[in-house]
Amino acid sequence: MAEIKGTALIDTIKGIKDRYGDQIYKSIVDQLKGEARGLFERSLILPSGWYSLDAFAQFLETYLKVAVQGNEQELIKRSEVLIERQLSGIYKWFVKLGSPEFVLNRISAVHRTYFQGVGVEVNLPSPGKAILKYTGFAKQHRLIGLIIIGFYRKALEISGAKEVKAEFTSPIEDDRGYCELLLSWRGK
Secondary structure (H helix, E strand, O other), rough: EEEHHHHHHHHHHHHHHHHHHHHHHHHHHHHOOOHHHHHHOOOOOOOOOOHHHHHHHHHHHHHHHHOOOOOOOOOOOOOHHHHHOOOOOOHHHHHHHHOHHHHHHHHHHHHHHHHHHEEEEEEEEEEEEEEEEOOOOOOHHHHHHHHHHHHHHHHHHHHOOOEEEEEEEEOHHHHOOEEEEEEEEEHH
């Protein structure tokens, strides 16, 4: 069973409350069912705890309906904002000075710490191109793919890459036991 680190839940909750307010957050939680509702009604989510990725995916689905009228591209934008915030200060300089290849390897290593039961491999077949293969996601986790796109796209841009393109050649929702993300860019 795939799980996600509590830090990701806390950041998501904080982002929604900051952007839309407590009432919208409550509206999202009120529409959740079962395990997801129990999780997001908690008063305490531990940053280092592990929580159901299925519950988080249900939360994201409901967030899209309630807060952004189903606009899935919003998840890409929100994850870009989050990574830019996470890569502030000295970390941002570290990424700026690093090559896109370095950034890809670093972000994939970070993803390993945010997901349990999920693996990631980075293949760099040629300059300006990468193929990332994730295992462990199931079709109900499809929205995580949009978050992943946003993370890599923004991190590559911060590192100086231009014309960054990111698309799943084998999407999570195909439910093959793996998904593949193709990244391409120009520069640096």
